[in-house]
Amino acid sequence: MTESIADGWFDHAPCGLIAMSIDGVIRDVNDRFLTWTGHARGDLVDRPIATLVGAGSRRVWEERVAPMMHLRDAVDEVALDLVRADGTTMPALINAAQDGESPLIRMAVFNATERVRYERDLLAARRAAESSQQRVRVLQELSTTFGLTATDEEVARSFAEAARDAFGARETAVLLAGDDGELTLTAGVNPLAGRVAPVPPLRQTEDVTVVTADGVEFPEVAAGLREAGLTSLSVTPLLADGVRQGTLVCFFDGSADFDAEYYDLQRALGRQASQTLVRVRLQRRLAALALHDQLTGVANRQLLQLTLDEALTAAIERGEPLSVLFLDIDEFKSINDAFGHAAGDLVLVELATRLAQSVRAGDVVGRIGGDEFVAVCPGADAEAAAIVAERILSICRAPIPVVEGIVSASVSVGVSVFRPGSDARPGAEQMLMRADAAMYDAKRAGKDRMTLSAAL
Structure with missing residues (x-):
């Protein structure tokens, strides 16, 4: 290796590097390129x-890259395929x-493998959008309809309805995975309920699966479809980072066109869901983390303020x-001093x-x-608050x-009571200050x- 290409960055660069002569003969390559292509x-x-250039890229090489190299001109962002050691090709930008x-x-x-895959997926999605604008519009709008308060059930229900409308299914069902991995019907309808569970034999699949009433691969499911007057069903896994979130099942009672567009849209819906x-x-x-105390898990000051404002209204x-x-915990400093902050x-x-x-x-x-x-x-008056306070005092005395x-x-407790109709409306901070003073x-x-504060 010549001195000019012996720098440490050559082998450790985050891209493939090739040093070659003007006539295109390789003089050295770095480790990154060898790892990507499998060559020694x-x-x-x-x-x-030129022998590393794939057949589909040779014209680009001969008409664009090679002439510029002979002229000692720069070559920028040329896309071509390079042949790996095993004969497969690697999409690349050079x-x-x-x-x-x-x-x-x-x-x-x-290495442009992921970029090419992304572009192919994007092109497929674009073609699907062009051929079925209404379906894709439904899918796109769904992703922006949920706020911070959306529940899993609301999300599942919206996707079940969207899938039914988008694919013309008789029924759809969304089953979500619990902490134990078991799937539970969360939204939609399962017309095979009581006949056969359509998901368990299929749920290991990583792609869309179609079962028809005359199919032989899943005979129990096929029989259940016939009994329910259905012609077919499709099962789409809901996966995120390889973790199964659930499953979408679409049920059909007529002819369904399970073409490439259908599969692409089902995958898109599954990813989006x-x-x-x-x-x-x-x-x-x-x-929840922003509104709860990080040590104890109970509400923090911000959540207490919101809660108290709403409770007053x-x-x-x-x-x-x-x-x-x-x-307030009695003599808490002494506890820290005697036993340590941990x-x-x-x-x-506790x-x-x-x-x-x-x-x-x-x-x-x-x-x-x-x-x-x-x-x-x-809803607690002075008497009810006193009962709660005495219960707190008692339970906190336990070692x-x-x-x-x-x-x-032990703890000391101060109580502030607001009586609508008798007391002027206090602010949340006033309620806290009175309770603090009573404490x-x-x-x-x-x-x-426990001490009860004076009336507001």
């Missing part, structure tokens, strides 16, 4: 590069230029009381769990900061085992107790 370096050195005053020509080779499910689930998860509309409980975090997590178990269904527990927690209790020993914790009254009175 010894088989390529001193070999004319750039070439003379190496300064050196007699060598350097060629950069970029899968991506939408993943996106909606991720959006819900991100939204609902209390006025319904004429029902609303209580806010403000809780143990302190365990205490916070007490948050106990708080959530102590309140009523419909109440919301959140961590407002440090060792302070809040419970929003819609908490940590690695360093046993922690005995400090409980602290001053000896801790591990």
